[in-house]
Amino acid sequence: MNIYADSEKNMQRGIIIPEKEAIKLTEMKPEVHTLRLLTLNMHKGFNVFNRNFVLPELRDAVRSLSTDVVFLQEVHGSHNRHALRHPNWPSVPQYEFLADSMWPEFSYGRNAVYPDGDHGNALLSKYPIIRFQNLDVSIGTIEQRGLLHSILKVPGHDEVHAICVHLGLRENHRQQQLKLLLNLIDSFPVTAPVIVAGDFNDWRQRADQILSAGNMKEVFVNHQGKPAKSFPARWPFLCLDRIYIRNASASNPEVLSRKPWSHLSDHAPLIVEIHL
Secondary structure, eight states: OOTTOOOGGGEEESSOOOHHHHHHHHHTSOOOOEEEEEEEEOGGGBOGGGOSBOHHHHHHHHHTTOOSEEEEEEEEEEEHHHHHHOTTOOSSOHHHHHHTTTOOEEEEEEEEEETTEEEEEEEEESSOEEEEEEEEOOOSSSOOOEEEEEEEOOTTOSOEEEEEEEOOSSHHHHHHHHHHHHHHHHTSOTTSOEEEEEEOOOTTOOHHHHHGGGTOEEHHHHHHSSOOOOBSSSSOOBOOEEEEEESOEEEEEEEOOSTTGGGTOSSOOEEEEEEO
């Protein structure tokens, strides 16, 4: 297990803006104190049971929300067999197809590689991504998992740390991965805003206790007293997806479980406003 696997072969990003230039550009803009955020396990662009390829419809739905930052899990970087099978398969990676002209910056962490292609986590942002790394938190060889850590330059703030998460299916693996996540968070400046979102697979609801050691607060728990039910998308009853924050507050958390969302993935997206 290589916790800090951040080699170029495992990561890709969108428009590259040098850090000094990004800082200069954002300093010229009005301060931003609210980020509209979405997180979604997009099931590699297929609906439930992989019956239909729905990535174009998913892009339209995501764009309609006018979010500032989008956390995505199970995103294909490439898949040669699917590209031959589906006429509307995009000629660019799925995260780039989704970003289009709405999110000028994106980062991608490749977690799983196989003969036909690869998939991983992605982050789309309206604000410059000044640095990022993909941390390999795979336990053993069966499941490939990662933490995509991106540092955003939001006007009025030095750094905003955004971590896109997809944890394992096994409880003992998740426990180890949550501790690795906590170690990463503990390395950040104590006053920096931190946002952690994604598919935790935490149906036993153990993550809060571990991440509370890093002063991380889950937005749905804070507002509604319990995590959001997000799986399966059509009839959600399991609490798999989460949004945690530190040095920030949140409002209007919502599970998007109605059409079209209920037919675009096996997970329902979570959306919230983050106040910096």
